[in-house]
Amino acid sequence: MRHLSVSPRRAAAVAAVLALAGGAAACGPKDSSASSGGKPEKGGTLTVLNQEPQQDFDPARLYTSGGGNVPSLVFRTLTTRNRENGAAGSKVVPDLATNTGEPSKNATVWTYHLKDGLKYEDGTTITSADIKYGIERSFAAELSGGAPYLRDWLIGGKTYQGPYKDKGGLDSIETPDAKTIVFHLDKSEGEFPFLATQTSFAPVPKAKDTGTNYENHPVSSGPYKVLKNENDGERLTLVRNTYWSAKTDSERKAYPDKIDVQSGLDATVINQRLSTSSGNDAAAVTTDTNLGAAELAKITGDKSLASRVGTGHFGETYYLAFNPKVKPFDNIKVREAVSYAINRTTVVNALGGSSLAEPATTFLPDQASYGYTAYDAFPAGKTGNAAKAKQLLKEAGYANGLTITLTHDTTKGEERGPEVATAVQEALKAAGITVKLDGLESDAYGEKVHSTTKEPGLFLSRWGADWPSGGPFLAPIYDGRQIVTDGWNFNHAFLDDAAVNKEIDAINKLTDLNAAAKRWGALDKKIGEQALSVPLVHPVYKRLVGKDVKNVVISDWTGVLDVSQVAVK
Missing domain, CATH: 3.10.105.10 (Dipeptide-binding Protein; Domain 3)
Structure with missing residues (x-):
């Protein structure tokens, strides 16, 4: 959960940065009042108002699901977060895989099997080879910025330079068939299922890889696909991936028809727009902007506004x-x-x-x-x-x-x-x-x-x-x-x-x-x-949502309002 390109040893440091810049506001059912009433329904447009742009929108370059979970709408991974409020959201659950992984006795070998019926946005089948290739891309110097753990954990990871230079690939990742992938580690890692949630585990079809230009239109494995990416993520428009099936994905609700991510905004402007909730802003959220003490003081006396504030704790x-x-x-x-x-x-x-x-x-x-x-x-x-x-x-x-x-x-x-x-x-x-x-x-x-x-x-x-x-x-x-x-x-x-x-x-x-x-x-x-x-x-984090936003879920994993759960109708 970091937003800086770092060496493997810097890895865990910038989580705190992303907690603020990528949206930390964990709220559980016992302490969160944010969300309006009514049963969530499909349809409408969700607007995301942020300060930080969705830069480098490539699974190899993104650090976990930074940027307020927006990447997880497009990129599915072997495992993912349990999309529930509070402490229940701290658990890892299967995503593309059938389970959270099968470890060897000493946890140096991890095996995963893919679910049936997994499709990309163009209708082609997602394979284990695509996941292997997606991971290998993350080792390329020109695609740096993602989570660095695999460099330390995978056998041969410290010297591998990615598929553009090392054509043979990583021998420590095996794909014995189209639905099986096996990882060989140089040390015991019992928390590998957590690592498998990071965006470098998203599948990338080799034939569609355009290198550093892939971020402009990455091939979606999630419920939404990129319609438009303007100014390196400053304005990101997502629409439905019609080949995504809820039968293979129990975590993402995918209620809105469209998601409009607007970035580069001032914090004061974001909170004012959410507070007023006029026009499209009534169906808006933020994943990176907290309320300040002065703003909270004003909101406390307004029951209507107070009911739209989510509260919680990122780790x-x-x-x-x-x-x-x-x-x-x-x-x-x-x-x-x-x-x-x-x-x-x-x-x-x-x-x-x-x-x-x-x-x-x-x-x-x-x-x-x-x-x-x-x-x-x-x-x-x-x-x-x-x-x-x-x-x-x-x-x-x-x-x-x-x-x-x-x-x-x-x-x-x-x-x-x-x-x-x-x-x-x-x-x-x-x-x-x-x-x-x-x-x-x-x-x-x-x-x-x-x-x-x-x-x-x-x-x-x-x-x-x-x-x-x-x-x-x-x-x-x-x-x-x-x-x-x-x-x-x-x-x-x-x-x-x-x-x-x-x-x-x-x-x-x-x-x-x-x-x-x-x-x-x-x-x-x-x-x-x-x-x-x-x-x-x-x-402690406090975040406003628009007055028409429903089904607010913020877990203790990322502390981020989970846009995959939000409904606007």
Whole structure:
């Protein structure tokens, strides 16, 4: 769930970016009020109003189902998300395949069988060879941008350069017949069914591949096909794929006849249009624009508008990151002091209040699918424990306090921005810690905090995962083998603990996801006790829908209003 082209080790980082830029607003039936009454019916046009365009609309270049699930209307994959509200939506279910996969004993070989009756938009049959070819395309340098896991997981993946250069293809993907596909991995991966939801697993007929131009008219395997793609996804028009059959797809409802995706819009304009809901905007949604605190304040007093707001939580954490190689953060007592001193209430307020953020004491999101295990290694209460922080500073040799620097993004309203940085600065001041703020523009900020040679001692960060599990949440941040010296690094603490690495490998072998979740939670607690980061908040998302929108479904997997479920009649 990322929107940047990244190396394999950067992979899980930008989920948080897509959570915001691609639409994070998980809402379950217990906390979501968004949707109007009436039985959903087929017909009409759904309008999607977004800030971010549907760029690079090619399954090889898209990162999972980013862009608010719009790609999943065109591209089906071996498996997919369970399209239900809340926690039920955190499960992986079959899509093109008959089941979620058949693993070998050690989970290094995964076999899938295709359903009967699968067709492309031109009526031709979808085959296992098409899925193999679609995956192989994602290795081509000219089609970079998609999820990079297969480079690490597939045997031969690290050196393969795609079908345009390596004509022989990947031997680690076998297609013994037109309906069977087998993957050979170089390590145990019990979560392969989750990976098989990503758009690189969408079938691509080799005869229709036009390389970098494929994004203009990709061949649809889903309920909609591309009628028009203007200005690299700024305006995307989708109409029905008449060869799609609901008999082979129980997940996508495909109610509207047409979907009009309009992008490049200002957030204020989007929320105003949804609020007013005049003309076509009455049947509109957004998949990437949250309501702000001021807008929520106005909406709260209007029952009609309030009933059209979806609420929920994407699996994401905002946190303070330490670099233990930089003094004084090489001293664990200093890191503990900062952890105790933090005032999460002021951070919550800086992000718009309790309607938009909840205090966090765990690195893993507070959802069962991630393995959430409640703990608070350094209890700071709601407003910080300045006395405990001062005591630790004294033990660390800083009885008279100390001065540190906090690096942050200068983008206002951003979770790594000046408002949150100032809140942290004020909280630490009460504990005798003077914080100097080092604000950088977004590009410069990213280049600095993700560089192994330039990374500062303390900075604001965030993390979200590509699928709802502790694996893609903890491994990229704390697996020592994922430290990147020649690209963007996300293991900010440079943790390379043999025991941690071993436990990550052991959990990855498990195909029992409930058992795996418990161990991810235990590992989160073990790492958390080392004070390598300070969890600040888990974000809450609020999204408006048009007054004629029905059947709003937003799961805990992506946190995105699922456009495959929406009806407008």
